[in-house]
Amino acid sequence: MLKNKAFSRQTKQGRVIKEVREHYLRDDIYCGAPYCKSCNVSSARLSASPSTILVLDTNVVLNQIDLLENPAIDNVVVLSVVLAEVKNKNIAVYNRLRALCSNSLRKFFVFSNEYHKDTYVNAMAGESPNDRNDRAIRTAAKWYQGHLESASILLITNDRENKKKAIEEGISAETIECYVKSLGQPELLDLIVQPPSEDVNMDDVEDLRPSKRKVIYSEHKPMSEITSGLLRGLLHQGKLRVNRFNPFEAYVGSESIGDEIIIYGRANMNRAFDGDIVAVELLPQEQWHEEKSLALADEDDDEEDVHLAPNSADDAPRVMNQGQTAPEEMKPSRPTGRVVGIIKRNWHSYCGSLEPMPMPAGDGGRAQALFVSKDRRIPKIRIQTRQLGNLLDKRIVVAVDSWDRLSRYPTGHYVRTIGEIGDRDTETEVVLIENDINTRPFSAQVLACLPPLPWSVSSQDLTNPIRQDLRHLRVCSVDPPGCKDIDDALHCMPLSNGNFEVGVHIADVTNFVHPGTPLDDEASQRGTSVYLVERRIDMLPKPLTEDICSLRADVERLAFSVIWEMTPDAEIISTKYTKSVIKSCAALSYVEAQARMDDSRLVDPITSDLRNLNGLAKIMRQRRIDRGALTLASAEVKFQIDTETHDPLDIGMYQIREANQMVEEFMLAANVAVAEKILKHFPPCALLRRHPSPTKEMLEPLLRTAEAVGLSLDVTSSKALADSLDRAKGDDPYFNKLIRILATRCMTQAVYFCSGDLSPPEYLHYGLASPLYTHFTSPIRRYADVIVHRLLAASLGIYKLPGVFQDRPKLTSISDNLNYRHRNAQMASRASIELHTLIFFRKRPTDTEARIVKIRSNGFIVFVPKYGIEGPVYVTSKGDNGGEWLVDEKQQKIRKLDGSASYGVLGTVRIHMEVVEPQPNRPKLQLTLV
Amino acid sequence: MEYVNPEGLRLDGRRPMEMRQLRAEIGVLSRADGSASFEMGNTKVIAAVYGPREVQNRSQQMNDQALVRCEYSMANFSTGDRRRKTKADRRSTEISLVIHQTMEACILTHLMPRSQIDIYVQVLQADGGTRSACINAATLALADAGIPMRDLVTSCSAGYLNSTPLLDLNYLEDSAGGADVTVGILPKLDKVTLLQMDAKLPMDIFENVMQLAVEGCKAVESHIREILLENAKTLGNRRGV
Numbered sequence A: 001m002l003k004n005k006a007f008s009r010q011t012k013q014g015r016v017i018k019e020v021r022e023h024y025l026r027d028d029i030y031c032g033a034p035y036c037k038s039c040n041v042s043s044a045r046l047s048a049s050p051s052t053i054l055v056l057d058t059n060v061v062l063n064q065i066d067l068l069e070n071p072a073i074d075n076v077v078v079l080s081v082v083l084a085e086v087k088n089k090n091i092a093v094y095n096r097l098r099a100l101c102s103n104s105l106r107k108f109f110v111f112s113n114e115y116h117k118d119t120y121v122n123a124m125a126g127e128s129p130n131d132r133n134d135r136a137i138r139t140a141a142k143w144y145q146g147h148l149e150s151a152s153i154l155l156i157t158n159d160r161e162n163k164k165k166a167i168e169e170g171i172s173a174e175t176i177e178c179y180v181k182s183l184g185q186p187e188l189l190d191l192i193v194q195p196p197s198e199d200v201n202m203d204d205v206e207d208l209r210p211s212k213r214k215v216i217y218s219e220h221k222p223m224s225e226i227t228s229g230l231l232r233g234l235l236h237q238g239k240l241r242v243n244r245f246n247p248f249e250a251y252v253g254s255e256s257i258g259d260e261i262i263i264y265g266r267a268n269m270n271r272a273f274d275g276d277i278v279a280v281e282l283l284p285q286e287q288w289h290e291e292k293s294l295a296l297a298d299e300d301d302d303e304e305d306v307h308l309a310p311n312s313a314d315d316a317p318r319v320m321n322q323g324q325t326a327p328e329e330m331k332p333s334r335p336t337g338r339v340v341g342i343i344k345r346n347w348h349s350y351c352g353s354l355e356p357m358p359m360p361a362g363d364g365g366r367a368q369a370l371f372v373s374k375d376r377r378i379p380k381i382r383i384q385t386r387q388l389g390n391l392l393d394k395r396i397v398v399a400v401d402s403w404d405r406l407s408r409y410p411t412g413h414y415v416r417t418i419g420e421i422g423d424r425d426t427e428t429e430v431v432l433i434e435n436d437i438n439t440r441p442f443s444a445q446v447l448a449c450l451p452p453l454p455w456s457v458s459s460q461d462l463t464n465p466i467r468q469d470l471r472h473l474r475v476c477s478v479d480p481p482g483c484k485d486i487d488d489a490l491h492c493m494p495l496s497n498g499n500f501e502v503g504v505h506i507a508d509v510t511n512f513v514h515p516g517t518p519l520d521d522e523a524s525q526r527g528t529s530v531y532l533v534e535r536r537i538d539m540l541p542k543p544l545t546e547d548i549c550s551l552r553a554d555v556e557r558l559a560f561s562v563i564w565e566m567t568p569d570a571e572i573i574s575t576k577y578t579k580s581v582i583k584s585c586a587a588l589s590y591v592e593a594q595a596r597m598d599d600s601r602l603v604d605p606i607t608s609d610l611r612n613l614n615g616l617a618k619i620m621r622q623r624r625i626d627r628g629a630l631t632l633a634s635a636e637v638k639f640q641i642d643t644e645t646h647d648p649l650d651i652g653m654y655q656i657r658e659a660n661q662m663v664e665e666f667m668l669a670a671n672v673a674v675a676e677k678i679l680k681h682f683p684p685c686a687l688l689r690r691h692p693s694p695t696k697e698m699l700e701p702l703l704r705t706a707e708a709v710g711l712s713l714d715v716t717s718s719k720a721l722a723d724s725l726d727r728a729k730g731d732d733p734y735f736n737k738l739i740r741i742l743a744t745r746c747m748t749q750a751v752y753f754c755s756g757d758l759s760p761p762e763y764l765h766y767g768l769a770s771p772l773y774t775h776f777t778s779p780i781r782r783y784a785d786v787i788v789h790r791l792l793a794a795s796l797g798i799y800k801l802p803g804v805f806q807d808r809p810k811l812t813s814i815s816d817n818l819n820y821r822h823r824n825a826q827m828a829s830r831a832s833i834e835l836h837t838l839i840f841f842r843k844r845p846t847d848t849e850a851r852i853v854k855i856r857s858n859g860f861i862v863f864v865p866k867y868g869i870e871g872p873v874y875v876t877s878k879g880d881n882g883g884e885w886l887v888d889e890k891q892q893k894i895r896k897l898d899g900s901a902s903y904g905v906l907g908t909v910r911i912h913m914e915v916v917e918p919q920p921n922r923p924k925l926q927l928t929l930v
Numbered sequence B: 001m002e003y004v005n006p007e008g009l010r011l012d013g014r015r016p017m018e019m020r021q022l023r024a025e026i027g028v029l030s031r032a033d034g035s036a037s038f039e040m041g042n043t044k045v046i047a048a049v050y051g052p053r054e055v056q057n058r059s060q061q062m063n064d065q066a067l068v069r070c071e072y073s074m075a076n077f078s079t080g081d082r083r084r085k086t087k088a089d090r091r092s093t094e095i096s097l098v099i100h101q102t103m104e105a106c107i108l109t110h111l112m113p114r115s116q117i118d119i120y121v122q123v124l125q126a127d128g129g130t131r132s133a134c135i136n137a138a139t140l141a142l143a144d145a146g147i148p149m150r151d152l153v154t155s156c157s158a159g160y161l162n163s164t165p166l167l168d169l170n171y172l173e174d175s176a177g178g179a180d181v182t183v184g185i186l187p188k189l190d191k192v193t194l195l196q197m198d199a200k201l202p203m204d205i206f207e208n209v210m211q212l213a214v215e216g217c218k219a220v221e222s223h224i225r226e227i228l229l230e231n232a233k234t235l236g237n238r239r240g241v
């Protein structure tokens, strides 16, 4: 088996332990050139005819990955030593390089030089690992030169020393700049990352030439000083989070002081980006208030756009300093600080567009432009481009390279163009990139984990003792129309004792997704399916999502079932959990189910099952509400999309029917039942979902609004709030719903967590008034449910608990990732709806009714119930200081001095909606009073 | 963790179906009746066989067959980290038992009634696959001692990582937490005498992995036969045959 393999040992010096690993050198590693006479060419990937082959140095890969992704760079040999170094230094770049190597459209060939008998180099005594690797790269380049005589080999390196040695050894070597210049495509030069050496020594600038550039930011402390500062408690370390709605305000969650430190203003943020790990110094307490004004003073021309009405506090602006009216002394002072050093950068690439600017004259078409990210948390980025005219009306991707003390904005480089601003596909891609959503097709490795198609329930499945045969039950599913990924179904059977047997059947995804497989890893990374207006990005490959797992009608499917015996009063007598085989007899839409239940002429078995279920659900729902569950309201929008052009044809509120509530009720019950079961069996490692109680501070805007309209709300508990919401009756039928919508947006969202990380009182789900909750019912589209299925199966003794559940930090990081993905998926959905709203109104200026939700100094914010959006309406033009209008922010009223008009919060106004373009190619929706 | 890279190479440069380098030597201890050392890559074990000889403890003597005893140990220096082990920890007891059963099954004990055969195996250096290496070393030592056997029992392991069946896991791969299937066969008789797995695998995958391990056993067998033949030749030469 092991033929003629020479043998050498590599010693790896660990901390204490010396590890000896075998390292086999081979003679069956091929060069990858299809025209090679001496190699096996079956896996060859380089160009078909001899031409220049590039061998890349590690530093080129690490710094210039954006350039490498451009198709102009091709016919490249990637050495395994380079791959290993890149993987050590930057995993993100490594993944991108790997993607290039596996992309069949590109000619990137991986040469395993570390395992080739002629290219392996042993470290010499006294040689640093870096030097050894450089030598390995040169050795491999040299080998290629000798091996492929007809092709020319070019080593690309920006390491001066390496280049010099290569040339001495007779290898042709170039810097990346020289090589790109030789290609004669000037726009490629935009992609090159300029080495930061250009922004020279600060001292030189300050001392020698009192240039016009003045120092804007204070110096970052050296790492040694930061470390000792952190140790002595003078500095605090944490991740910087910039306020999504006010980029001049940021928070650093600090473990050392157990609170968030607020950073006001760009100067105090001192060049830190959202997501950076920073070192913060607290400001003297007497400055805490003064600094606050910086956050506002900095603000330039940021106007609020019309956006989708928020569904939770996470979507809405933080409670901000409400101008002068908010009583300052009542607000508790929060620790305020400034960034003194950056421990770890979170720079990546950003989507956005260039700030409109005139074309510069001359200078060979080279222009300095400012890039504005779509993500408002990111500062403007200065880039240099030779294709300004081409880029002004485009959405582009830009990466950040550096930010020195003398520049107001960071410096970056152009990466690629996505498409024209305003174009639906372009903007959708922007949404996906911004929210870090993986839309790549599933890899061959992942697809290899799928069972062979066509799949059907096998006789083994039926005889498997863990599985109960429930095919005889009359099971049906109720979902939105056109739903293809059906992950839940119900049955309801009257028992002879007058009780009901009710079953919730969930697609048995974990029967196909096994822990540790590439399929499982991929799903765990994706975390959730993403639903955009016109498309869906699946968590699992389509055959699983739409066929094998989907509980479609009239086919046998595997399920995980929760079965209760319930009295006619919906009291649960017993709960049973089992894997099962079911055969759904109908896949209904909500509308169909509702129509059946409403049609008194229908008496078929399914319809009566539905009526029984609905009856039970109503009782369960009422009981839940009595316990204090909040019936919150959100404005969900539904588009009707043209199947050909994918343009929105109509838009309206999503109508919630009894049938929706019926299904929801049983899903909630199943989730609660499963949460109890898994927590009982695995107290330290159950994955649960909690909804934190809102703090007083968070509910303040709701209380202020309610007070302005003379409504008093009791927010001491969820029960009290629910009751006072029930009592909130206004003059019109929509008033109550409006108050509920306002209440909803004060709450944060529910989050996943690992039960071992918190104590039981914190497990509470506030909105559902349930002490325990988890997600079990949608494993096709949520990975959390997949984990919960595994936990439930283990608690029933069906499978062993996978090893990951023993590893608490890993589990916590999984649940963090799920929260991140979940949040991003929601933001992407919202952004997609906003985008389609904009497209819809582009050709349809409309007059409609709106409700005022907040009065401001220059107008008010309105909510448009029909379209689920909200945005500002200005009664005075910008710069005009109120003039003829009198604003009473406390009473939330605004009126004209001459008394001809007045508006109060929650009042109704008629507005005109129209898409305007204040700047070319920057369309936005504008709301004006009629 | 990536145990097989997209180029199809494992961490130590082997391909999934390749075994580590095998090395074996016979007669390494002159006092024993039979002895051998066996190496699979960096795993090195030594085996010594005493017997057939008089039964030391009369009460254990059997009138119809030989008594086979087996003692397994791990040298304190074998793993590199200086972990002190109690002499009879559970793992050693279990491995002793496995080796004992496997060897006893292939020795023709009924030919040597009222006698005792002692097999000692010690791991000098551990790098995964110690169980298999011990069995292979014991086989060689028994052959060296001239003890009659049904067949040369050989052993090899295979695992399943990154959705790929891998032959002959080294320590790094073994500690990855995937399945590890150890198989022992009687190659001439085409019989499996040992089958161990310490994780769960779907049936179809298990069959593939086990088949791979069986292939590994056969490769070990041909290597062992070569060593024995060579040994027989040198012995012959010494006697002037």
Ligand SMILES: [Zn+2]
Pocket (backbone or CB within 6 Å): A030, A031, A032, A033, A036, A037, A038, A039, A147
């Ligand atoms: Zn070749």
